[in-house]
Amino acid sequence: MSTTSNYLPVRAQWLASGTEAALEPDMPIIDAHHHFYERAGWTYLLDEYLQDARSGHNITASVYMQALTRYRASGPEQLRPAGEIEYVAGVTAPLQQGGPQVAKGIVGYADLRRGAAVRDVLEAELQAGDGRLRGVRHLVTWDADTSLVNPLSAAPRGLLLDPTYRAGVAQLGALGLSYDAWLFFPQLPELFDLAKAYPDTPVIVNHCGGVVRIASYTDQRKEVFDTWSRSMRELAQLPNVYVKVGGLGMRINGFDFDKGERPPSSTQLADAWKPWMHTCIEAFGADRCMFESNFPVDKGSYPFSNGWNAFKRLTAQASDGERQALFRGTVAKVYRLA
Template structure:
C-alpha cells in the first residue's frame, strides 16, 4: 500500500462547502498536536497552518509534532532528525512574541532502538530547539494487517517491550523530556507496562489511543470499544500518563466522514466522537486530557473550525475550570509552555 493511501485526501472545495464560523470565538485554545508536511503532492507548512488557525478560533499557541519534515541531508544519519527541530524552530521564531505562538513546544523523532546511544540525538535536538524542544515520538504502530500502518513508520511487533528500545526510552527523563505514544489500541497493554516501569517519564497517548475500526476490525465494533475502553481505564490509573483527545479523522478510525456530500457539521462530529472522547475525559480527568487538531492529517475529514466547534459542543456542560484544562491548561502543564 502506498504512503498516500494511508491518508485521506484534502479537498479544499469540499471543506469550504461546510466550514462553520467558530463558536465561542474568544475562548483561548492551545492546539496540542499538529504537523508540517512536505510530501509528494501534499504540502502543509507554516503558511497553510496559519490559514487554518486564524480562521475564527482563538488559537494562542501550539505544540508541533514530528512528521519526517526537513531532516538534515548530510552528517551522521542518526543526527539527521534534528534538522526538523532546527527548521521548525527557525520558521516559527518570529511568532513567539505574538499570537499564535506556533510550535511553542516541539516534539521530535529520535530512534530509541539505539539504546543509551540515543542521548546524543536528544542533546542535538535540545540544542536545535531554541529552548522549545519538549520530547520525542518514535512510532510503534504494529498490526498483523500491514495495510493499517504507514509504511514509512511501521514498527516491528512488541517494540515497547524491547530491551534496547527501553534503554533509549530511559534517556528521556534525565533530560526532562516526555514521550508521545502513537500506537494501535491492541498495543495499549504494552504501553501500560512501559509507563508503569518508568513512572518518572510523562507519557502522552496520541489520538485517543489508536482507535482502529476498518479492515479486520470493521465487523467487531462493540468488542473493539470494550477492549479499548478497558485498556484506557487501566492506563488512567498511572499518574504519569496523559491523553490527547482528538485525531479521530483518520482513515483507520472508520468514521467515513469523507464519504459525505459535504463535510460533517460539528454536531455530527460531536455525536460520533462522544463515546470515545468522553470515555477518555471521564477516565483520565480534564487535568490529564488535552484537545488536539491533528492537522493536516485529519483535514481529509473535516474543516479545522468544525473540529474545535465539536470539542466545544461536547464540553458545553463542563465547568469553566474543566474546559480551561482541556483546551489549554493540561497541554501548557505537560509541555511546560507557561
C-alpha cells in the same frame, strides 16, 4: 498499502462547502498536536497552518509534532532528524513574540531503538530546538493486519517491550523530556507496561489511543470499543499518562466522514466522537486530557473550525475549570509552555 492511501485527500472545495463559523471565538486554545508536511503532492507548512489557526477560533499557541519534515540531507544518519527541529524552531521564531505562538513546544523524533546511545542525539536535538524541544515521539504502530500500517512508520512487533528500546526511553526522563506514543489500541497494554516502568517520564497517548475500525476490525465495532475502553481505563491508573483527545479524522478510525456530499457538521462530529472522547475524559480527568487538531492529517475529514466547534459542543456541560484544562491548561502543564 501505499503511503498516500494511508491519508485521506484534502479537498479544499469540499471543506469550504461546510465550514462553520467558530463557536465561542474568544476562548483561548492551545492546539496540542499538529504537523508540517512536505511530501509528494502535499504541502502543509507554516502558512497553511496559520490560515487554519486564524480561521475563527482563538488559537494562542501550539505544540508541533514530528512528521519527517526537513531532515538534514547530510551528516550522521542518527542526527538528521534534528533538521526538522531546527527548521520548525527557525521558521516559527518570529511568532513567539506574538500570537499564535506556533510550535511553542516541539516534539521531535529520535531513534530510541539505539538504546542509551540515543543520549547524544537527544542532547543535539535539545540544542537544535532553541529551548523549545519538549519531547520525542518514536512510532510503534504494529498490527497483524499489515494493511493498517503506514510503511513510513512501520515498527516491529512488541517494540515497547524491547529492552534496548526501553533503554532509549529511559534517556528521556533524565533530560526532562516527555514521550509521545502513537500506536494502535491492541498495543495499549504494552504501553501500560512501559509507562509503569518509567513513572517519572510523562507519557502522552496520541489520538485517543489508536482507535482502529477498518480492515480486519470492520465487523468488530463493539469488541473494539470494549477492548479499547478497558485498556484506557487501566492506563488512567498511572498518574504519568496523559491523553490527546482528537485525531479521529483518520482513515483507520472508520468514521467515513470523508464520504459525505458535504463535510460533517460539528454536531455530527460531536455525536460520533462522544463515546470515545467522553470515555477518555471520564477515565483520566480533564487535568490529564488535551484537545488536538491533528492537522493536516484530519483535514481530509472536516474543516479546522468544525473540529474545534465539536470539542466545544462536547464540553458544553463541563465546568469552567474542566474546559480550561482541556483547551489549554493540560497541554501547557505537560509540555511546560509557561
